[in-house]
Amino acid sequence: MRKKTAPGRKMRKPSKKPLTSSHGGKAPKSSRASVSRAGKPTLWDQASRWYDSLVGMSGSDYHRTILMPGVLRMLELKAGRCVLDLACGQGVLSRYLLQKKLKPEGLDSSEQLLRMARSRSEKSIPYHLGNAGDTAILEGKKFDGVACILAVQNMENIESVLKNVARWLKPSGKFVMVLTHPCFRIPRQSNWGWDEDKKTGYRRIDRYANEMEIPILTPPFVDKDNFTMTYHRPLQSYFSALLKAGLCVDSMEEWVSDKESEPGKRSRGENRARKEIPLFMAIRAVQSASKNKE
Numbered sequence: 345m346r347k348k349t350a351p352g353r354k355m356r357k358p359s360k361k362p363l364t365s366s367h368g369g370k371a372p373k374s375s376r377a378s379v380s381r382a383g384k385p386t387l388w389d390q391a392s393r394w395y396d397s398l399v400g401m402s403g404s405d406y407h408r409t410i411l412m413p414g415v416l417r418m419l420e421l422k423a424g425r426c427v428l429d430l431a432c433g434q435g436v437l438s439r440y441l442l443q444k445k446l447k448p449e450g451l452d453s454s455e456q457l458l459r460m461a462r463s464r465s466e467k468s469i470p471y472h473l474g475n476a477g478d479t480a481i482l483e484g485k486k487f488d489g490v491a492c493i494l495a496v497q498n499m500e501n502i503e504s505v506l507k508n509v510a511r512w513l514k515p516s517g518k519f520v521m522v523l524t525h526p527c528f529r530i531p532r533q534s535n536w537g538w539d540e541d542k543k544t545g546y547r548r549i550d551r552y553a554n555e556m557e558i559p560i561l562t563p564p565f566v567d568k569d570n571f572t573m574t575y576h577r578p579l580q581s582y583f584s585a586l587l588k589a590g591l592c593v594d595s596m597e598e599w600v601s602d603k604e605s606e607p608g609k610r611s612r613g614e615n616r617a618r619k620e621i622p623l624f625m626a627i628r629a630v631q632s633a634s635k636n637k638e
């Protein structure tokens with residue numbers, strides 16, 4: 345998926361100025377919220393039709409071949425166990441988990457994406473509308489596993505989200521989150537290059553260590569007000585937020601793309617580079633009961 349981005353900004357000192365898209369336009373404050381407030385559409389509500397064209401009923405190629413089978417394997421759950429699909433979008437993972445005999449529930453802050461999720465799923469899957477960082481959300485609910493695919497980077501305050509994950513998990517319950525690899529896939533701050541001497545593709549990284557807010561324009565690209573937000577964080581931010589929430593990392597995997605270049609002069613070097621530099625990172629953490637007594 346090729347994304348158009350607007351210049352990144354550091355997260356620690358959010359600018360008071362309106363965001364400027366890569367087309368030089370101003371993003372109105374009203375459309376910046378990533379979470380629904382008093383019925384106002386979220387950034388993902390306005391991006392829902394575009395996102396649905398990429399993911400649809402059963403997921404993108406990556407969802408089907410890498411992400412969902414990987415998450416299922418890492419959750420290590422027996423049939424009949426309850427799983428929360430955190431930031432479920434239009435319910436692609438929830439439907440997959442139901443097929444695999446698990447009992448999924450979905451949570452998302454986009455009303456539009458949830459409408460699609462409900463209309464395409466079995467009635468047995470409950471979908472909840474709300475902000476994953478809200479302290480009262482899904483009060484009293486407990487799950488054997490929580491899975492979050494390609495969404496942690498769209499959440500502004502992961503500390504409160506991860507605290508909720510710890511609250512929702514049963515003792516020893518597992519949390520699996522998959523994100524585009526934060527070391528190698530930083531929108532606007534990383535890209536593929538080609539080394540003619542070595543005849544190999546390489547990944548150039550311009551910025552990594554500081555947290556950044558990066559608006560990503562969504563179609564129609566001519567409309568500068570249509571964007572979603574990516575929050576880049578270095579690995580240490582994820583690990584320290586997990587630890588702070590009482591979630592203990594017990595497994596980490598890095599998954600490469602399964603795409604191949606069209607045959608040509610560079611295809612061998614490009615394919616080799618793609619197999620060396622991971623596209624996704626999956627982290628599994630377990631609820632550490634001692635830190636999270638009720």
Ligand SMILES: C[S@@+](CC[C@H](N)C(=O)[O-])C[C@H]1O[C@@H](n2cnc3c(N)ncnc32)[C@H](O)[C@@H]1O
Pocket residue numbers: 378379386388389399430431432433434436451452453454457474475476477492493494495498499500
């Ligand atoms: C890239 S989409 C991924 C959706 C889905 N997991 C998938 O793989 O198709 C990111 C999702 O995160 C949701 N999201 C962003 N911030 C959220 C928050 N604070 N609480 C709940 N959902 C949120 C958006 O509404 C959107 O559905």
